[in-house]
Amino acid sequence: MAGDNGRDGEGWATMGEVAARAGVSPMTVSRVLKEPGRVRPTTRTRVEAAIAELGYVPDAAAGALASRQSRLVAALVSTLAGSIFASTIAGLGAVLREAGHELLLGTTEYSSSSEEALLRAVLGRRPGGLVLSAGQHTPAARRLLERATRGLGVPVVEIWQLPERPVDMAVGFSNFAAGRAMTAFLADLGYRRIAFVGVLGPDDFRGLRRHAGYREALAERGLGEPRAFGSGGSGGSVEDGARGLAAVLERWPDCDAVFCGSDPLAFGAIAEAARRGLAVPGELAVAGFGDFDYAGEAGLALTTVRIPGERIGRETARLLLERKAGRLEGPVVVDLGFELVRRRTA
Amino acid sequence: MAGDNGRDGEGWATMGEVAARAGVSPMTVSRVLKEPGRVRPTTRTRVEAAIAELGYVPDAAAGALASRQSRLVAALVSTLAGSIFASTIAGLGAVLREAGHELLLGTTEYSSSSEEALLRAVLGRRPGGLVLSAGQHTPAARRLLERATRGLGVPVVEIWQLPERPVDMAVGFSNFAAGRAMTAFLADLGYRRIAFVGVLGPDDFRGLRRHAGYREALAERGLGEPRAFGSGGSGGSVEDGARGLAAVLERWPDCDAVFCGSDPLAFGAIAEAARRGLAVPGELAVAGFGDFDYAGEAGLALTTVRIPGERIGRETARLLLERKAGRLEGPVVVDLGFELVRRRTA
DNA sequence: TTGAAAGCGGTACCAT
């Protein structure tokens, strides 16, 4: 097995070196890489041999500069924790990679000021597309985004929600509708004193929308005043759920159901109920949001809202690619919906 | 607040345009950005104004090409699912960003052939560092890596394990030692018929090592033949845990403890035990691995092995940065250890 | 303290 190791020299081989070795011009090497069909087979074979022998790996920065195409897509998500966006990122990455794009990842940790800084850094890479999970942007960030998409034609996709005023495109579902649907569902099941436990910090836009949906459903059904407890900004953990239920029960001891803004919160609530000897769903029903792995029959058997996380990622990639190919005009908002999953906790 | 929107023209402003507007040469603009101290304050102010007015964002590809520094670090992890690597990636990203580097992310989904393809793609970006979670590399991938680190001086960090023969550096812990320690711990607690449920596919190197540790401990303590059940390649879900326990109990009905290769598996096992009316830990003890959020007292109260996931990320970033700064020589292997956490399931 | 010139490693475009 000769070659393939590359030569021992310094640095990577350049296209010029490959060309010299194959006895052709750099342009021919470039063609072998991009449009092999346009090169005579015998020439192509020689060039491919030279590439293999030198272990040549083209420099993407140079290519990007010359072609004005970075083949990079940036994704800025609020967090990777809790596996909320993990499947979305996985789906996004898989589709993009097949199309020859790389994924530049940034996490804002639910702070919109760092979203802006990240955005600037990432924009310097001239990404061919931008994916954002954050619901709200600072004015400066918004300007940057508008500029990127209007002025430069960079496709932007906001995910996991349906913004009223999308920057460009959006793929997600209505958090408001989902919050309302689950609450109404609990009401249909006969629960009358339904509480809500969620993350109600100003930076978690989606949590706020779910909560709004909850209130809406309560009002529609005449179910009385909201009984909501919001954990702090970075909340959303199992422990927050346990604390949340405790707080709710202290204030409204007669609750017969709790709708939690996320499955981890629901888990905490269920554990806390068990600790208090409350039968679930007999004495207290619990519903979650997200349909995490452990919410299934084999685990919590949790009644929850299923979100098509990976599909959001794949659809986002598809949209990005379509628009870049010029096959898609104007604003696009794709509602992938959600699904109420009834299991055994409500 | 004039400007900041940038001009309406096509494309991004270039450094030359900023220079023209400020009445200086491009070099001065470049200096204002990289070494502000070397530019006279009055000049600097003019340049900064021009930058703001044009909404100038430097082109990183051009910078990378000219300076031969990409300011990009690539991380190739086997998966984002299950939040195993999520905190590591978050820690890595946070430290890198502060140092002005971006994160290029790729997921191999536990297939080493796609690791190789990804590696080639990513190497084209000439990353300043490489982070890998996969335990084993194909021969070609290994050659690529050796070349990158030896020939080109690209720091490579393998994480979440301590390879016997590291490509360059490593940050993690011994999966073997952790598997052995938990098994020995269960033995110390008095359990005698300890089973193991894990992912034993050939691509999950770390799972295999934990299993090996389990067998070692059994042998050391004279606890008889191993009672292990391995779910398929992509296993590791809560459902796999339930199935795993069922399979184990069918074959060895007298087990008094199960050590699961991950917390989700342990969750499934606990749920399955409940279904069968087995008291945990009274009739069956269960231990997990990972110390996920829901393993805590507020959730499962699971006896498990805690891994310093985020610290692995931060330490990895630190090493990368140190080595790039030339303050670190030779192979480095950092063992961040693990911690046995006893809670209420064993 | 500032600027001019020469690339970095590719690709677009136009010849041949």
Next chain:
DNA sequence: ATGGTACCGCTTTCAA
């Protein structure tokens, strides 16, 4: 089917 020649936008180096 192949090659020549600019040039992408920035930094390095050296000079003023």
